[in-house]
Amino acid sequence: MLLVLHRIYFPEGTLGLLQKDGDNICYTIELPWLNNRRMVSCIPEGKYILKKRFSKKFGWHIHLIDVPGRQFILIHPANDAKKELLGCIAPVSNCTGIGKGNYSRKALKKLTDLVFPLLDKNTEVELLITSA
Template sequence: MVLVLNRTYFPEGTQGTLEWNGTIVCYTIELPWLHNQQRVSCIPEGEYVLQKRFSPKFKWHLHLRNVPGRDLILIHPANDAKTELLGCIAPVTKHTGIGKGSSSRKALEKLKALVYVALERNEEVKISIQSKK
């Protein structure tokens, strides 16, 4: 399974559309592209393997493996990239501004429902991050 994240970059943040098989799963918000600087930039475009992860703060969420120059890049709930993200990706149900969205927890539940089923079938799940054409 390969999810495709199409990004649009702005100086204040990064907006995305996350699709599977050509159907929109959710939208995303991220920090702006600042040359992959830790904790202040979104991650580089590329393909990353996803895995389930649990933490007391975010409960069950997703972890992107082997991001160059970065560690612990997650997909977790947040509605404001600038105040709630340190390089991670937040799913949202709609964009409300640059780097801002709404109903992030609801969007994460929808994404997890899709991804966790594939992982339970022992399928490899990847996310392909690219610039919107």
């Protein structure tokens, strides 16, 4: 399965629309593009393999594999990119500003309900990140 994240870049943050086969899943918020600098920039555009991951902090969430120059880039809940993200992607139900959104846990659940059954069957799930 291929998911596509269409991004729009702003100096204060990055907004995105996550889709499967042209159908909207949720919106996303990220840090601004700052040349892939660790902990302050969103990650480069490209195609990434997704894996399930669990942590005490986020519960079940998604890990992006083989991000150039980065480690532990996740898709996890957050409603304010600058306050809550260190390069990761946060799904949100609505964008409320540049790098801001709401109901992130609800959006993550919608995404994991779609992705986790496939990952549990060892079906590859990829994320293509591109400019809108």
